[in-house]
Amino acid sequence: MPSRNHLDKIGRKKKKKWTEEAMERALVEVKSGRCTVRQAAKEFAVPKSSLGDRVSGRVTPGSRSGPAQLITSADEEMLVEFSLHMSKHGFPLTKQQLVSFASSIYKRQHRRVAFSKLGQTWWLNFRKRQENNISIQPADGVVRGRTPCVRKEAVDQFFHLLRAVMDPQGLRGKPHRIFNCNETGFQLGRKRLIGPKSASLGYKPTQGLRDHISVLACFSAAGEDMPPFIIYSKAYPGGVCYKTQGPPGALYGWSDSGCVNSDLFKKWFLKHFLAHAPRERPLLLIFDGHKSPVSLEVVEAARKEDVTLLCLPPHCSHILQPLDAGLFALLRQRFAALAGDGSASDTHFAVSKKEFSGVFKATYEVAKEEHGVRTVKEGFCKCGIYPLNHFAIEEGHIMPVHSMGPEAGPSLSTLTVGDNSVTETST
Structure with a gap:
């Protein structure tokens, strides 16, 4: 390198x-x-x-000297404009994400060429070509991880972005066009029981299950839902019963971890969200994009379909995520009752991978009941998203500027193109 x-x-x-x-x-x-x-x-x-x-004639007059660019100048300008768009909507790109997007552009242009991810050389040359527009600034020292209190600047910036999106698009009085999608997880496994040694029983006890299943749910501020996206770990259950017994219209997928990733989010947005979204435009979709970075295809489709993607600031989802504020606790409580566990605070549920979709179908019905719809609306209100109210966030959750702790982990630097930012870990 x-x-x-x-x-x-x-x-x-x-x-x-x-x-x-x-x-x-x-x-x-x-x-x-x-x-x-x-x-x-x-x-x-x-x-x-x-x-x-x-x-x-071996060289065309006016052509640039040196090695050929891996992506064209026009595509590079588009990449810079794309990162600007992302930053303005709360998605400041990391170096790895920007290189990944550039690799996607290269792959689309060279479908017959063995694909090789763009690396450090391309990144350094890109920075050199953009040196007139890019400046390096130190990142602020923020303690990583979710904390009881969050930075006041992060909350203020989010509501500034939210207001800048809602007011020009006239969304203040249209809750059915404002959506929040969020992921909640279920750890499947039989509870441990205290009993005599297996030798005295004459058989070996069954090993506890370790399957993790996530559900990506999406609701509007009016309390209207889209069918959920159920994500299994490692593979789908055997047979097709998980589809026939699951919630109507649900989407299914799998990943190694059982959590949503960039590819699954692209599948959900392109094939599910746009298919179930109201035809009225524009729409606003709020979500935690830091866990599953959006792909270039998602952003292109969103801009074409007049859907604004707004990312929650990092480490603030527990106070700004409407579905976290109420509905997910209600779903886990109902799921635990149906699974026979009796408590939503349990980390494992005595349900098999094949049984999950059927139990969750009965669980999800609570979201369509009057109590569930009211809980969703209260979540949007509690987070100050709809109705738009910056002061809805309790002051006890806001960390004053002077109380910020020392920086943890490696230092970060920020590359800025106008309002655009790209973060890079310093070496």
Whole structure:
């Protein structure tokens, strides 16, 4: 992996000492027959070999020197504009995310070429090409992890973004166009029982299950729901009963962890959310995008469909996420009662992977009942999202600026393009 200093040295050695205007004038003189290639190169102070390449047609006049760009200048400008759009809506891109998006663009342009992810060399060259627009700023020292109190600046910035989206689009009085999607998890496993040793029983006890299943739910501020997205760990259950017994219209997927990831979120948004969303536009979708970064395809589709994606600030979802504020606790309570566990505070539920969708179908019915709809609306109200109310957040959850602790973990730097930010871990 080349270092930044190494690339800078190479750039200094190969820096052009001639201009394109001089090369064009020399080319005109040669083609008119007034000078030979050698005479024109000497007169206009341009390399003879480069001029000869243009005269013979091996190099197109006006083409850039050096290695070919992996993505075109137009696509690179689009990438910068895309990161600007993301930053304005609460999704400041990390270096890894930006390189990943650039790799997606490259893959779409070179479908027949063996795909190789763009690496450190491309990133350093990208930064060099954008040095007139990009400045490096230190990130603020924020203690990582969810805390009882969150930064006041983060909450203020979120409500500023929310107001900047809702007011121009006229969403203040249209709760059916404001959506929140969020994920909740269920750990399946039989409870441990205290009993005599297995030798005296004559058989070995059944091993507890370790299956994790997540449910991605989406509700509007009016209390209206979309069918849930059920995500299994490692693989689907055997057979098709999990689909026939599950909630009507539900979407199913799986991942190694049993949690939503970027690919699953893309599947949900493109094939599920847009299919069930109201036809009225614009729409607003609020979610925690830091857990499952959105893909380039999702952002492109959202802009085409007039859906604004608004990301919750990191470590603030427990006070700004409407579904966290009430409905999920109600769902877990109902699920525990149906599973026979008796308590929603249990971390494991005595339900098998095949049985889950059927039990959750009965659980999810509470969301359509009057009590469930009211709970969803109260969640939006408690978080100050609808009706829009910055002061709905309790002051006890807000951390004053002067009480912020020291920075934890590696230091971060922020690359800023106007209002755009890209975070990069310092080495």
